[in-house]
Amino acid sequence: MTGFLPLLKKEIIEQWRSYRLLIAASVFLLFGISTPLTLKYMPEILKSLASEFPIEMPPPTAAQSLAEFTGTIGQVGILIVVLVAMGAVANEMRRSTGVMTLSKPVSYAAFIMAKFAAIGLTFIVSLAVSGAICFAYTVWLIGGASPAVFTGMSLLLAGFMLWSLAVTLLFSSLFKNSVAAGGAALGSIIAISALSAIPVVGEYLPGALLKWGNDLLAGTGEVYWWGLGVTAGLTVLCLLLTPRVLRRKEL
């Protein structure tokens, strides 16, 4: 991991100056604010639009608001993770910035880990801020909810997000074209998430983390430690493979 700290510093400054942090945080924040607002005022909006045929909607619940927020982040948020990370390695290799950096006394592992840490940090911060705002709005507009449960849900979502990031970085090191890398990464994430719907097998896959989060909120008491373990293992495996792939490519 030689050279990790200066590489991390550069990646974090890049996240800031390229507005990636701002864009990711803004999109997440938009979901954090709009989800409880929409749920709260949608029945009244519908009532005013369809006064002749009134639509009866059950009053929104805090659980519904928080579940919708995590559901949106679990789909659109992951798409943004892939979009941000797909060029992280591929673009550096296509241009000669990667070669110039790696011609200095820094390890390939540090080069990849700095990207993972900086982009991961961007999304964790965005998730934390937007989640806190969503929770506050939900409590204010709809009703009380357990902060511990929501924190647990958010942590599981963060785990899924980091796994998605590690997968995207792996594909970004495999392809020189960032669009191809993003397509392959998104395809893999969707395929593995789809497999999570298969009973029993699904409990051992990363998709189990999202299911665990929803079960936490519903209070069913279901836990998926194997799913968490496998996700952590796959994340580490991707992070170990990515520098090796890069080295074998002979820049």
Next chain:
Amino acid sequence: MTAIKTSNLTKHYGAVKALDGLNLEVPENVVFGFLGPNGAGKTTTVKLLTGFARPTAGEAIVAGQRVRDGNLALKALTGFLPDVPDFYEWMTGQEFLQYVGELHRLPGAEIKSRAAELLELVALEKAAKRRIGGYSRGMRQRLGIAQALINRPKVLFMDEPTSALDPIGRKEVLDLISRLRQNTTVFMSTHILSDVERVCDLVGIIDKGKLVTVSTVSALQQRYARSIFEMEFIENPAAFVATLKNIAWLADAALVNLNGKPAVRVRAVDIGIARRELPRLVSASGLTLERYELSLPNLEEIFVEIVKGGQTK
């Protein structure tokens, strides 16, 4: 002392022999020009010497370090300028040098002073705080040289350092390279012969993955000197030319016009005899000699002769 030494360095890409048994020694503190046509194996050699590619066979020692995967000590002792250096456009020139200095783990104060020194060396001190995104190609090339020098490398690898530059940018970069030899060995791959002729102490010519020759430019000129002599006199040399036409060891003698003046050009059958005997004949002619020259080929002519003729060392 040897800065770069390769033994049977070989690289195959499938059935293609990109580099075929390179044996090369480059002494310290010289500018070494690695010359060859496109696809000859120059970039492959640079990749192998900088550790970005693994050899199929053989080995290389650079700055006393064996070149192998992950040898960070080697990277600390060398500098590298790729053929088209690219930068993080959002950084300023100064920030980029700061970043590179940090990657080399230089102390903060040293990075600051070294960056200032290098920015002055490459004439970028006025643009130091401007974003690299606004730099011209020549400025980027000079910044590329500065970043490669931040660690005071023992060996500096430059892949086609002037190929993308206009004549002024090329002159600036070549002037800079010629100043570097005081402290650094420069290994410069190029296909621009005039650059080599201008700054390189030693030349290696590679063709189809094989090293054809290593020599100084002047030794190459002597080795490939054609057996043509040119002479200029104050008087008209027509009578002297008639005399020379009857000399057995001369294949040809002619009166030619050089720079608006009549001159004598002779082609020798045996260059050794001609070198020895021709001055004697000139002396005996009674003419006043203004210029006497064994015509030397330029590097371009030698290069074409070597590569087309397939001559070996």
